[in-house]
Amino acid sequence: MDLSAWIADYTAYLKAHGYASCTLSRRLKYLRGLERFVVRQEMNSLEAFTPHHTPAFVAYWVRHEPGARPSPGLKCRSRFFKPHHHIALQYSLRSFFRWAHATGRLESDPFPLRVPVRGPYHFPQVTDYLRFLKEHKDLAKNSLVQIELFVRRFDQFLRAHQVSNWHQLQVHHLDQFVRQQASYSIGRNSPCS
Numbered sequence: 001m002d003l004s005a006w007i008a009d010y011t012a013y014l015k016a017h018g019y020a021s022c023t024l025s026r027r028l029k030y031l032r033g034l035e036r037f038v039v040r041q042e043m044n045s046l047e048a049f050t051p052h053h054t055p056a057f058v059a060y061w062v063r064h065e066p067g068a069r070p071s072p073g074l075k076c077r078s079r080f081f082k083p084h085h086h087i088a089l090q091y092s093l094r095s096f097f098r099w100a101h102a103t104g105r106l107e108s109d110p111f112p113l114r115v116p117v118r119g120p121y122h123f124p125q126v127t128d129y130l131r132f133l134k135e136h137k138d139l140a141k142n143s144l145v146q147i148e149l150f151v152r153r154f155d156q157f158l159r160a161h162q163v164s165n166w167h168q169l170q171v172h173h174l175d176q177f178v179r180q181q182a183s184y185s186i187g188r189n190s191p192c193s
Contacts, residue, residue: 001045003035010099023138030092033061046100051110054093061089095136122159123166126151153181 007028014024037060043049094111101109121127130148133139139147157177163169 001035001038001043003031003038003046006100006105007031007035009103010096013099017136019138026088027092027096029065030061030089031096033057033065034093034096036064037061046097046106047108049097049110057093058089091135091138098135121152121155122164123155125166126155150181153177 010031011024011028014027019027034057037057038046038049040060041048041053041056097106097111098109100106130144130151133147134144154177157180158169158173161173161176163173
């Protein structure tokens, strides 16, 4: 199976969404390894790849990729990944399969999304945005927590100002929210507080 056209399209997608070059090269290296693994397993398509193939792929990666070593592991449990699996490989694999499903290249997604954020939110798009950040932006957990806090404040601000849909959002709403957050930050960082 030749994934080069998929990999080229996925690379363009990652570049268009502002991924760093080091993240790009790491993800592409994993995908080339996935391509070799799929051929070795004699799969006719990526539809045949299931979460149960993941441990075998990780073992293949560690054995055949120059410089690959077993990972020290993950801090949290996962349905499909064991603690010794590479976290960067895990994110790369999930992201690629989700992209392939979202673009219609695969009928099913072997790694369906779980909602990673607490709700409820006034705007349902907030949950989608936070999920996108968690699954596709390769951000640190602490960064995600900070972004979620900020987005939650924005959602609450809009609700308090009776903004019920995005078409009602005006420049003065944004200006007022930014001013409010700036004064909050200044108050927190002042030596007297």
